[in-house]
Amino acid sequence: MKYLETKNNKYYITYSSPESVTALNSYLISRNDPIDGNSRLFKYHKQYMHKRFIEINNELGLGTTGDNGYNRFRSHMLRKFHASALYNDGMSLDNVNDLQGKSKNKTDAAYFMINPEDLKYEYVKHLPAITINKEVEKLSVKSPEFAQMENENQELKSELNDLKSEVSRLNNVQSQIDDAGHCTDIQSQHRLQQTEFLPS
Numbered sequence: 001m002k003y004l005e006t007k008n009n010k011y012y013i014t015y016s017s018p019e020s021v022t023a024l025n026s027y028l029i030s031r032n033d034p035i036d037g038n039s040r041l042f043k044y045h046k047q048y049m050h051k052r053f054i055e056i057n058n059e060l061g062l063g064t065t066g067d068n069g070y071n072r073f074r075s076h077m078l079r080k081f082h083a084s085a086l087y088n089d090g091m092s093l094d095n096v097n098d099l100q101g102k103s104k105n106k107t108d109a110a111y112f113m114i115n116p117e118d119l120k121y122e123y124v125k126h127l128p129a130i131t132i133n134k135e136v137e138k139l140s141v142k143s144p145e146f147a148q149m150e151n152e153n154q155e156l157k158s159e160l161n162d163l164k165s166e167v168s169r170l171n172n173v174q175s176q177i178d179d180a181g182h183c184t185d186i187q188s189q190h191r192l193q194q195t196e197f198l199p200s
Contacts, residue, residue, distance in 0.1 A: 013116050014099055015123045019133050049075065082130055089129035095122045 016024070028035060031043070053074050057063075062072040079100065086096050098119055 013119060014101065015120055017127060017131050017133075019131055085129045086126050089126045091122055091126045095119060099123065 024041075033039075033043075054071060057071040057073040060073065064070060065072050083096050083100055086099070087093060
């Protein structure tokens with residue numbers, strides 16, 4: 001999805017995990033008001049989430065950290081977890097930054113454009129590192145063309161294995177024929193030798 005970051009007033013691309021999609025769908029189904037393309041996703045005051053983070057932090061007794069006295073549990077900690085977990089799982093720093101909407105320097109921004117499909121592939125590949133649901137490991141990103149090529153490849157492999165089996169069978173038959181022919185030659189030579197010693 002394309003997301004507008006209000007701090008820098010710029011759009012960036014990010015993706016939503018199956019867990020978050022399920023939670024969002026459940027939330028939307030629970031709403032009693034009519035929803036259309038212009039409806040706000042969340043019907044909360046902008047301070048609600050900030051207050052909720054404070055409540056959770058206090059309920060868990062996590063306290064504060066640093067000279068500024070920031071609560072340990074806050075939205076920025078989740079953002080840091082997201083970045084660290086993806087990076088520690090092997091995602092490149094550039095891709096992590098792209099997913100988080102971090103600004104590139106002017107030169108990079110001018111020369112390097114984000115490919116949404118490549119970024120999506122990387123996101124799905126590293127999704128198990130940032131999710132609780134283990135079913136996510138079964139996900140993959142394949143275009144219909146790629147899936148068709150994979151199916152055709154499997155069919156060709158199967159045909160090749162059948163051909164190899166047939167060639168192996170024919171080689172065995174040829175070997176048996178050769179062995180039988182060799183035995184016949186020996187028997188013929190043996191008969192010939194016997195006839196040479198027969199009295200005339």
